[in-house]
Amino acid sequence: MLIANALLLVVGGVAQVYAATTTTSGLVAQFSPIFPSTLPKATGVVTSYNPGPYDITTKLSADALKGYPPTWESPPTSSAEVKKVYDMIDWSKVPKAPVRKQDSNGNWVSDSDGDSDPYCWWSSTNCVKPKAKYLPADIHTCPASGDWGLNYDDGPFNRYDASEDDAELENKYAEPALYNFLAETNNQKASLFYIGSNVVNYPAAAKRGLNDGHHLCVHTWSHPAMTTQTNAQIVAELYWTLKAIKEATGDTSKCWRPPQGDVDDRVRAIAYQMGLRTILWDEDTNDWDMPAPGGGELSPKVVDGYFKKWVSNYESGKDEKGHIVLEHELNSATVNMSMFWLPKLQETFNVIPALACNGISQPYWETSFKYPLSNSPGSPTTTATSSKTTTTTAATPTTTTCTSGSYGLGNGDGYNGACCKDQSDCWDDCIGGKCNGPNSTKSATATKTTTNTLLTSTTCASGSYGLGNGNGYNDACCKDQSDCWDDCIGGKCNGPVNTKTPSKKSITETTTKKPSTTANCIPGTRGKKKGNGKTGYCCSSSDDCLETCRSGKCGL
Numbered sequence: 243m244l245i246a247n248a249l250l251l252v253v254g255g256v257a258q259v260y261a262a263t264t265t266t267s268g269l270v271a272q273f274s275p276i277f278p279s280t281l282p283k284a285t286g287v288v289t290s291y292n293p294g295p296y297d298i299t300t301k302l303s304a305d306a307l308k309g310y311p312p313t314w315e316s317p318p319t320s321s322a323e324v325k326k327v328y329d330m331i332d333w334s335k336v337p338k339a340p341v342r343k344q345d346s347n348g349n350w351v352s353d354s355d356g357d358s359d360p361y362c363w364w365s366s367t368n369c370v371k372p373k374a375k376y377l378p379a380d381i382h383t384c385p386a387s388g389d390w391g392l393n394y395d396d397g398p399f400n401r402y403d404a405s406e407d408d409a410e411l412e413n414k415y416a417e418p419a420l421y422n423f424l425a426e427t428n429n430q431k432a433s434l435f436y437i438g439s440n441v442v443n444y445p446a447a448a449k450r451g452l453n454d455g456h457h458l459c460v461h462t463w464s465h466p467a468m469t470t471q472t473n474a475q476i477v478a479e480l481y482w483t484l485k486a487i488k489e490a491t492g493d494t495s496k497c498w499r500p501p502q503g504d505v506d507d508r509v510r511a512i513a514y515q516m517g518l519r520t521i522l523w524d525e526d527t528n529d530w531d532m533p534a535p536g537g538g539e540l541s542p543k544v545v546d547g548y549f550k551k552w553v554s555n556y557e558s559g560k561d562e563k564g565h566i567v568l569e570h571e572l573n574s575a576t577v578n579m580s581m582f583w584l585p586k587l588q589e590t591f592n593v594i595p596a597l598a599c600n601g602i603s604q605p606y607w608e609t610s611f612k613y614p615l616s617n618s619p620g621s622p623t624t625t626a627t628s629s630k631t632t633t634t635t636a637a638t639p640t641t642t643t644c645t646s647g648s649y650g651l652g653n654g655d656g657y658n659g660a661c662c663k664d665q666s667d668c669w670d671d672c673i674g675g676k677c678n679g680p681n682s683t684k685s686a687t688a689t690k691t692t693t694n695t696l697l698t699s700t701t702c703a704s705g706s707y708g709l710g711n712g713n714g715y716n717d718a719c720c721k722d723q724s725d726c727w728d729d730c731i732g733g734k735c736n737g738p739v740n741t742k743t744p745s746k747k748s749i750t751e752t753t754t755k756k757p758s759t760t761a762n763c764i765p766g767t768r769g770k771k772k773g774n775g776k777t778g779y780c781c782s783s784s785d786d787c788l789e790t791c792r793s794g795k796c797g798l
C-alpha cells in the first residue's frame with residue numbers, strides 16, 4: 243500500500259504529527275509506527291537532550307512494563323498492533339531474499355547466495371551498500387581519523403534477582419553501573435542498542451540511559467538472527483522493541499543494529515521503512531565471548547590485546563581511520579573490560595557516540611531531541627561520589643587499601659590492579675596480591691611428562707598447568723589458581739565455565755541448580771530440541787546457545 247505523507251500519532255492523549263520521509267532522495271519512504279493511544283506516557287525522563295549534570299545516586303526501580311509478549315521469545319505476529327505496522331509497509335520495496343536456513347548448529351548458511359551477493363548479506367560478505375537502490379548504505383564506521391565510535395549492544399543490563407546464581411558479581415555491573423561510570427569518566431556518551439525484552443524488564447535503566455545523554459537504538463525483541471525470520475517476524479521483533487523504548491522513555495528510535503550483524507536487503511528494507519537505519523561496526527572486541535556468567539571461553543587477554551593493538555596502531559600512525567568498535571553491556575566481564583579501557587581510549591582517541599561520529603544528531607522521531615556531535619566534558623554528577631578520580635592517573639592501590647569484590651568500580655583495584663583476598667576480586671587471577679590481567683604471569687616451568695590422565699591435587703605439579711601434565715585447564719590444580727588457566731576451586735581448575743564465587747557453598751548451589759538434561763545435550767547443537775538451545779540448556783558454553791550460556795541455561 244502507499245504510505246501517507248504524514249501520520250497522525252496519538253500518544254498519551256497528545257497528538258503528534260510526524261512527517262514521513264519523502265522519496266525525493268530516491269530512498270523508500272519511512273514511517274514511525276503508530277502506537278496505541280492507550281500507551282502510558284513516559285515519566286521521569288527528560289524531553290530534550292540532557293548535557294548533565296547527572297544523578298548517579300538514585301537506585302533504579304525494578305518494576306517491569308506490562309502488556310508485552312513474553313520476553314526472550316519470538317513475539318507473536320498476530321496482534322492487531324503488529325498487523326497495522328505490517329500493512330503500512332510498501333512490500334514492493336522489500337527484496338524477496340529467501341528466509342535464511344539454519345544449519346545443524348543453528349547458524350545461518352552463510353554462502354547460499356553465491357559470489358554475486360544479490361541481497362547484500364553482511365553476514366556472508368560484509369556488504370554494507372545495499373543492492374536495492376532505494377535503501378541507504380549501512381553506517382559501519384566513523385569517517386574521521388582518530389574517532390572512536392562508542393557503542394554498547396544488548397542493554398540495558400538487567401539486575402539479577404538476589405536468589406539467582408552469580409547475582410552478587412553481576413549486580414555490581416548491572417545498570418546503572420556502566421552509565422554511572424560513563425558519567426564519571428569525562429561525561430562520556432555512547433550509542434546504546436537495546437534489546438526490547440531487557441527494556442520491558444528494566445525500564446528504569448532505559449530511562450537512565452536517555453537521561454544521561456546516550457542515544458537509544460533498537461536491537462530487536464528476542465535477539466534472533468534476523469535473516470532467518472519471516473517478514474512478519476521481523477516486523478514483530480522491531481515493533482515490540484520500538485514500543486518498549488517508547489513507553490519507557492517517550493522516544494521512538496530511528497536506528498537499529500541486527501544481532502550478530504545478520505542483515506540483508508530484505509531485513510534492511512523492512513527496518514528502514516519502520517524508521518530504522520542499520521548501524522553496524524568495523525572493529526569487534528568479541529567481548530561477549532569472555533568467560534563470565536553467561537559468556538564464552540575467550541580469554542580476556544585476547545580482548546585486552548585487541549584494545550592494545552588498536553591504541554598502538556593509531557599512535558604509531560599505522561591506522562589512520564576512524565572506527566565503530568563493537569562492545570556490549572552484557573555481563574560483568576564486558577562492562578569491566580570497558581571500564582578498564584575507556585580512560586585509556588579517551589587519552590588516545592576522540593571517543594564519541596557511534597551516531598555522533600556519523601553526524602547524526604537526531605536519532606528519534608521526536609525532534610525535540612538534538613544531540614551534540616562531539617563529546618562535551620562537563621560536570622558529570624550531582625553527588626559526593628564525584629570525589630572519585632575520573633582519569634587514569636590513579637595509582638594502583640595496595641592490597642591494604644582495596645575493597646574485596648570492588649574490582650573495576652572506581653576503587654582502583656581489580657583488573658590489572660590489586661586484589662584483596664582471592665581471584666574473585668579480579669578479572670583473572672589474584673597472585674601475590676595483584677590481579678593478573680592482561681599479562682599472564684603463569685610460568686611454564688613444569689617438566690613435560692607424557693601422561694594425560696586427570697591428576698588429583700596430591701599428584702599434580704604446582705605451576706604445571708596445561709602443559710601436558712594432565713593437570714591445568716579443566717583439570718586438577720595443586721595449590722591455587724596459578725596452576726590453572728582460570729580459577730582453582732576445590733582442587734579443580736575451572737576452565738570454560740567461569741564460576742568465580744566466594745565460597746564452596748555457592749559453587750555447590752550453582753552445580754545443583756544446573757538442569758539435569760545437560761547430561762544429554764550435545765555441545766554446539768544450539769537451538770535444537772534436546773532441551774538445550776535458545777530457551778533451553780547449554781552443555782558447556784555459550785557456543786551451545788544463540789546468545790549466552792548462563793549457569794547451564796541458554797539466554798541472557
Ligand SMILES: [Zn+2]
Nearest residue numbers: 395396501502
Ligand atoms: Zn546482541
